[in-house]
Amino acid sequence: MVASPLWGAKYSISLICPYYGFNLTCGSTDFQAEVQGCEPSKPTCKLQDQVSFRSPTKLQAAVRENDTVLLEWEVQNTGWVTTTTTLVLTDEKKNELTNIELSYKDTRVTVQGLAKDQLYNVTFKPDAPNLSHVPTFTFSLNIMKWSDAVTTDEDPIEGFGAFVGDVSLSARILWNGTLKVSWEQAVAGGIGWETIDTGNNITTAEPTDGSTNIMEIEMSAQTYSLTLGNSDDDLDVQNMTVDGNEVGFMWLFEQLYIENFYWIEIICNFGNISIKCGSKTIFTEKPLYLSELNERIMVYTSVEDGAGWAEQENNCRQGAGNLVSLATDIENGLLEPVVGGRNTKDEEYWLGLNMCLDNTGDLWSDGSLWSHSRLPRVNAQLSGVSCCIKAVKLDNTFTWLGETCDALLPAICEFKP
Incomplete structure (x- = not known):
């Protein structure tokens, strides 16, 4: 794979x-x-049948000298890769201002000619010939005055900063009835200069060469405003403001409804400037299976989207769980009929077992001891590369095999609320 x-x-x-x-x-x-x-x-069109391209993440922007803006980003580890990607910059009226061809290796670009104190959109378009419905990735780009972004009594900072309206907002429903929300810190980058004292007058004009010292500035959002809503009840809306040093929040529910949509919106506040920087809709699905094992409730959920072993383990951990650990033959016997009876074309999924060199191989990812195995004695497909363990349905029964850890497979998460 x-x-x-x-x-x-x-x-x-x-x-x-x-x-x-x-x-x-x-x-x-x-x-x-x-x-x-x-x-x-x-x-x-189911999500697992859509063509998924590797998308930019953690996009950052900074104003630089000569009316330029530097954009930097990371890329996801999974998804189709295109040789080139087109970056398109548009203004609020959707007029195209810049069109740049990027290599798949590029993670930064400089754009010119942007007006100050304006809002733009940055769109990444993978160049995929012969595909009629190519997905795009769009982010808002805000050019702000530092003087509007500071609310202290100190001398105002002159200059401009740039901020991309995306903080990688993540939201997970935990099985103890809690909504876990997290995000990356909102940071605007740019340049500033000291005010120029010309005697009786103070000027805030942009400095000319030699008139003052230009410095690079980074500024974090002072606060975040969060709004939570229930799609089935327009009146059930909660608002919360958290300090700019926070990058997460736990919402406790008096009553959490199964099979219901919840939406979350986050606003990043830089002084007098408020920018929408993320939104999320989540659905509280029924669990795949519930059981009681060793006097403890176990909750199992299915993740149909394919991803590598480490990414799926991280997905489970964000919900306070792990990839499923079939630590005993009893647990394996309880879960196998449920997994085999799913209405899905997937007949393999990741287990919480990793036998690569940087792992001990004798513990499941939740820390339980590995004492039960369905790895075949011959041709278990284990190697230094294929060292993450998956369950595969063969001849109407599940066996375990080694697989390359970057393979895009579905998963089953296990929770102990």
């Missing part, structure tokens, strides 16, 4: 069969890495 394949690239696969000391080529094939997927706007 190839993680993050290059769109449109031609791949060659050869199968080598060892035979009495000889490595024989048993077969080979060539293919072009392109798929059609389904149209996301159609109701019948």
Whole structure:
């Protein structure tokens, strides 16, 4: 399995069969890495059938000299990769101002000619020929005056900063009836200068060469405003303001409804400037299975979206759980019929077991001892590369096999509320 394949690239696969000391080529094939997927706007298009491209994350912006703005970002580890991506910059009226072709290796770019104290949109468009519905990734770009972003009695800072309206907002429902919300710290970057004393007058004009010292400035949001709503009850809206040093909040519910939508919105406040910097809608699905094991309630949920082992483990941990640990034959026997009876085409999923060199291999990811195994004695597909463990349905029963840790597989999370 190839993680993050290059769109449109031609791949060659050869199968080598060892035979009495000889490595024989048993077969080979060539293919072009392109798929059609389904149209996301159609109701019948399931998320796992859509074409997913690697998206930019943690996008940061900073005003620099000569009316330029520096954009920097990271990229996700999973998803299709395109040789080039087009960056499009538009103003509030959707007029295209800049069109830049980026390499898949690029993680920074400088744009010019942006007006101060304005709002723009930055859109990343993967260049995927032969695909009719290419997803795009759009972020708001705000150019602000430092004087508007400071509310202290100190001398005002002159200059301008830039902020991308996205703080990677994440929201998870915990099975103890708590909503866990987290985000990245909101930081605006730019330049500033000292006010120029010209005798009786104080000027705040942009400095000319040699008139003053220009300095780079970073400013964090002073506060965050959070709003939580229930899609089935317009009156059930909660508001909360938290300090700018916080990057998370726990909402406690008196009553949490299953199979209901909740929405969260976050506003980043820089002094007198308030910018919407994230929103999220979550659905409280029924669990895959509930059981009582060793006098403790166990909750199992299914994650149908494919991701690598570490990413799926992190997804489970964000909900205060782990990838499923089938530590005993009893637990395996309870869960296997439920998983096998799911209405899904997926017949394999990640387990919370990792036998790679940087892991001990004798503990599940939740810390329980590995004492029960369904790894075959022969051809368990374990190696230094394929050292993460998955469950695979073969001949109507599940066995365990090694897999490359970047393979995009669904998962089952286990919670102990």
